[in-house]
Amino acid sequence: MSPRGVAIPDLRERLFAAAERVVARDGAAALTSRAVTAEADCAKGVLHTHFAGLDEFVAELVLDRFARSARQAGELRAKVGEGAVAANLQAVVLALLEALPPAVVGLAMTRPAAALHTREGLRTGAPAFEEIQDAFTAYLRAEQLRDRLPAGADAATIALALVGTTHHLLMTRVPGHREDLEEVTGRLLAVVLGGTRPAAP
Template structure:
């Protein structure tokens, strides 16, 4: 419910969006239940009506974000043959970082209970890095069939390199630190220098 007693639709998504704005503005230290609900324009107790506690909220925020990333990555294979391999792979790689990725990761790492819940959900099949890695590999294999990626390339290894690097950058970056995106772009460029954006004769 809103402060005036009017039902709010999409409460969880609204709270997640508000949390990302708080994180981008104030960093992990500024994220509290009150800060999130104030940012969302909701009653102060609303967060606890939908989540067990702040750790549960943080865990669900991370899982929600990875679910969105996995859904986006799942569309990659259908885009084989469009634009260039480097452009498509760069977009997929940068999506893993996102605008608030480092801040969300830092927040989760600062809350061991939330981290444990996230890992538990992934172990039970919630979409995470493995699903994204599988979609990127499938995309590269689709491009390989079109002749835009050499047949000698190990697509699974390339996908692992992209996802592992993004994970490393998320774990080692910090909200106010250097932007890790340029390093990820450089990696993709290095990995795709041997690709051929036209059919192999």
């Protein structure tokens, strides 16, 4: 265990990762301050030293994962002209879905104080879906300039459809079913990028 009074590098991320492991292993009901610090191998009170309580901690975890996903979306600009457009977009969508476990999202939405803190963070500019949508739009427009996407394609609407579907999947998906997510997002991208609906299975 980390000794009391000694600074712990990257403490926030250590606690966030520990919380995700607790939820994945034992379920949302098992997420307590003590469970998090025990999993992170930290002193019992360290979470309350850095967060007002478990609700703020859960909200900050969700906001942190949104911000990380927004940064990943922003990195799409480096992929312009490389790989397949659909594959580049799908990689970011799947990364976002994997970054936010359903149980953690559920906690942030169903605990009133956590939900309030999350909404306040988003209201005051914490990066999330709007930034991801902007990054998708910018990427698609850049690919249009390289003739890798039809000039008449509506980049902003494609980005909105992608983000809307991602939000829906984030709220409703079943943990551990990546294959299903790949299929659903793949079919969506085939429609919005190709302009045709895939044949029914």
